[in-house]
Amino acid sequence: MTTIQDNLTIIRKQIDAAAAACGRNPADITLVGVSKKHSVEKMRQAIDAGLTDLGENYIQEAVDKIEAIGKTEACWHFIGHLQSNKARFAVQYFDLIHTVDKVKLAKEIDKQAKKINKCQKILLQVNIGEEDTKSGADAEQMVDLARAVTEFEHLKLQGLMCMPPYFDDPEAARPYFQHLAQIREKILDAGVDADAVRHLSMGMSHDFAAAIQEGATLVRVGTAIFGSRS
Numbered sequence: 001m002t003t004i005q006d007n008l009t010i011i012r013k014q015i016d017a018a019a020a021a022c023g024r025n026p027a028d029i030t031l032v033g034v035s036k037k038h039s040v041e042k043m044r045q046a047i048d049a050g051l052t053d054l055g056e057n058y059i060q061e062a063v064d065k066i067e068a069i070g071k072t073e074a075c076w077h078f079i080g081h082l083q084s085n086k087a088r089f090a091v092q093y094f095d096l097i098h099t100v101d102k103v104k105l106a107k108e109i110d111k112q113a114k115k116i117n118k119c120q121k122i123l124l125q126v127n128i129g130e131e132d133t134k135s136g137a138d139a140e141q142m143v144d145l146a147r148a149v150t151e152f153e154h155l156k157l158q159g160l161m162c163m164p165p166y167f168d169d170p171e172a173a174r175p176y177f178q179h180l181a182q183i184r185e186k187i188l189d190a191g192v193d194a195d196a197v198r199h200l201s202m203g204m205s206h207d208f209a210a211a212i213q214e215g216a217t218l219v220r221v222g223t224a225i226f227g228s229r230s
């Protein structure tokens with residue numbers, strides 16, 4: 001077995017255990033392998049080992065790699081900061097964009113999706129730790145933002161995404177995961193369709209177990225699958 005295969009086996013067991021510990025069905029949790037700065041070769045190994053979903057952060061790097069691997073070889077997730085002038089590529093190459101945080105960006109994605117007759121699936125990114133250095137909308141804006149993006153014809157809102165501040169102790173991230181789940185409840189209470197908030201994208205290599213216990217449906221795991229990005 002390759003290291004990537006071994007890593008995937010270990011992570012799947014950990015996902016199953018985290019789900020079992022809180023009575024969730026592991027089938028409701030999708031492992032998104034984050035391959036930024038890793039080679040096409042390693043990504044192919046992961047796909048061969050059964051990984052179905054891959055996440056990338058940088059448009060140019062991602063476009064080159066997706067062209068090399070093939071669009072239909074995986075479900076592609078865009079998880080980096082997206083500038084409006086790159087929206088066209090994000091729409092062309094990605095199945096799910098996790099990082100919509102402004103109506104202006106949503107509008108541009110909608111426009112690009114319309115051009116290729118696509119209904120683009122998106123998540124709304126929340127700046128859950130209120131960090132100046134991180135993208136994402138403020139928690140208080142989320143109900144309005146969710147309502148606004150559901151108006152676009154070529155967008156399909158699917159949920160929320162967050163990236164808490166980094167802590168060595170995964171337990172320290174838990175309140176942030178709980179907060180994202182609460183924001184989802186608020187959006188539901190405001191009358192937004194449940195299907196539009198079905199996903200919570202949260203949890204990374206060191207804290208995905210806590211995220212799963214708090215309701216994550218998409219966990220974004222890079223280092224634990226592919227090794228360090230050096």
Ligand SMILES: *Cc1c(COP(=O)(O)O)cnc(C)c1O
Pocket residue numbers: 034036057079080163204205206220221222223224
């Ligand atoms: C890089 C990255 C990840 C993966 O982080 P690891 O700690 O390597 O698992 C997850 N989400 C986002 C948004 C990232 O940029």
